Amino acid sequence: MQTNFSLAQLADPHVAESEKILRKCVHCGFCTATCPTYVTLGNELDSPRGRIYLIKDMLENGRPADREIVTHIDRCLSCLACMTTCPSGVNYMHLVDHARAHIQETYKRPLLDRLIRAMLALVLPYPRRFRAALRLAKLGKPFIGLFDKVPALKPLGAMLKLAPASLPTVSPSASPGIHAGQGAKKGRVAILTGCAQSVLDPAINETTIALLTRLGVEVVVPPGEGCCGALVHHMGREQAALASARQNVDAWTRAIDQGGLDAIVITASGCGTTIKDYGFMLRLDPVYADKAARVSALAKDVTEYLAGLDLPEPVRKPGTVVAYHSACSMQHGQKITREPKELLAKAGFIVREPREGHLCCGSAGTYNILQSEISAKLRDRKVKNIEATGASIVATGNIGCITQIASAANLPVVHTVKLLDWAYGGPKPEGVLEKNLIAAE
Numbered sequence: 001m002q003t004n005f006s007l008a009q010l011a012d013p014h015v016a017e018s019e020k021i022l023r024k025c026v027h028c029g030f031c032t033a034t035c036p037t038y039v040t041l042g043n044e045l046d047s048p049r050g051r052i053y054l055i056k057d058m059l060e061n062g063r064p065a066d067r068e069i070v071t072h073i074d075r076c077l078s079c080l081a082c083m084t085t086c087p088s089g090v091n092y093m094h095l096v097d098h099a100r101a102h103i104q105e106t107y108k109r110p111l112l113d114r115l116i117r118a119m120l121a122l123v124l125p126y127p128r129r130f131r132a133a134l135r136l137a138k139l140g141k142p143f144i145g146l147f148d149k150v151p152a153l154k155p156l157g158a159m160l161k162l163a164p165a166s167l168p169t170v171s172p173s174a175s176p177g178i179h180a181g182q183g184a185k186k187g188r189v190a191i192l193t194g195c196a197q198s199v200l201d202p203a204i205n206e207t208t209i210a211l212l213t214r215l216g217v218e219v220v221v222p223p224g225e226g227c228c229g230a231l232v233h234h235m236g237r238e239q240a241a242l243a244s245a246r247q248n249v250d251a252w253t254r255a256i257d258q259g260g261l262d263a264i265v266i267t268a269s270g271c272g273t274t275i276k277d278y279g280f281m282l283r284l285d286p287v288y289a290d291k292a293a294r295v296s297a298l299a300k301d302v303t304e305y306l307a308g309l310d311l312p313e314p315v316r317k318p319g320t321v322v323a324y325h326s327a328c329s330m331q332h333g334q335k336i337t338r339e340p341k342e343l344l345a346k347a348g349f350i351v352r353e354p355r356e357g358h359l360c361c362g363s364a365g366t367y368n369i370l371q372s373e374i375s376a377k378l379r380d381r382k383v384k385n386i387e388a389t390g391a392s393i394v395a396t397g398n399i400g401c402i403t404q405i406a407s408a409a410n411l412p413v414v415h416t417v418k419l420l421d422w423a424y425g426g427p428k429p430e431g432v433l434e435k436n437l438i439a440a441e
């Protein structure tokens with residue numbers, strides 16, 4: 001695509017980066033067919049190509065964001081299906097990240113929208129605040145219908161619907177410490193404790209630590225870790241995202257210096273995509289650029305790490321039919337497609353892939369709160385495809401997808417690592433019934 005930026009504009013490294021990306025786009029439109037919002041809404045401006053044109057126009061003219069561009073960029077899930085489809089290697093992720101930061105800097109949203117976004121940014125990344133908010137949400141549940149009637153308050157209604165009826169207790173696995181591996185040492189890793197996942201389902205990290213240590217891997221929970229920054233990053237709050245990134249880079253750099261790390265294991269693929277991008281996000285920071293690149297190179301999804309280990313024979317041979325839902329951040333963001341399915345199959349599960357596996361389930365960070373109507377359409381489509389597989393259980397590697405799909409599915413949705421742990425001698429995952437685990441005939 002031809003671009004028309006002035007030399008003065010290109011002196012801004014963010015604009016220069018976006019210009020490079022824009023020039024790669026050849027307008028072919030292949031990406032439209034796999035874009036969930038285009039498939040759902042049928043509007044070119046809600047397709048990757050349409051958004052690319054809007055972003056180009058806004059950046060080239062150096063103008064503030066307006067209502068039209070905000071509408072269409074807000075509707076983008078950042079699912080990155082377009083990047084998987086694009087034959088020209090257009091890095092839509094970095095382009096839309098830049099556009100979101102530009103919107104945050106130049107556009108004044110309506111008051112309620114601003115307040116809701118500020119609240120999400122101040123609550124979700126902090127486990128204590130998030131836990132307190134979920135407790136409060138119980139009191140708000142009777143008012144869901146009321147919130148749903150006022151368009152500007154719909155995000156509050158969506159939030160209340162997603163809030164679980166009960167909360168697990170705080171897990172010791174989130175506290176800093178070292179979990180020694182059993183038997184011959186196979187490796188040493190740090191694990192991201194994260195934010196929302198540690199509140200909604202702390203058993204994911206507990207199970208990961210139990211499985212890895214049983215396999216001989218030492219697991220470190222370094223002091224100072226926090227939210228990866230993805231939630232605020234996708235809201236265009238660049239400085240907050242970079243502050244989170246720097247905090248984690250510091251925590252993991254200390255862990256590397258104090259005993260080395262083979263990997264930084266991440267159990268939420270949404271976080272994995274962002275941490276693998278720290279090197280890019282902090283490339284202009286002379287103090288952090290190298291350290292961040294080192295951290296990104298060490299970041300691995302738990303299934304990616306497990307796939308590199310010499311696994312023993314599973315303790316059980318389940319024969320259970322599992323529908324594997326590949327989170328967008330797993331398949332499009334990190335290009336991890338083989339490992340989770342191969343691990344499940346090796347552990348004795350019969351893996352089925354739902355139709356339209358490339359389409360997002362509609363979770364996408366805060367999307368199911370801020371764009372609840374499109375999100376619900378995508379969720380229902382996803383659940384229908386999952387249920388059509390005839391599986392008795394759903395496995396996936398991202399807490400957002402687990403919460404989203406479980407809110408509408410009639411079968412248990414669990415993190416892949418819990419099924420693996422069960423097959424390799426761990427306890428039956430909570431919420432999964434014996435009948436869900438029986439072998440297929």
Ligand code: SF4
Pocket residue numbers: 034035036037038046047048051075076077078079080081082083092
């Ligand atoms: S990230 Fe997803 S929703 Fe956004 S333009 Fe690309 S395919 Fe469409």
Ligand code: SF4
Pocket residue numbers: 024025026027028029030031032048049052082085086087088089090
């Ligand atoms: S597929 Fe790639 S090159 Fe083609 S329009 Fe989409 S982003 Fe541009």
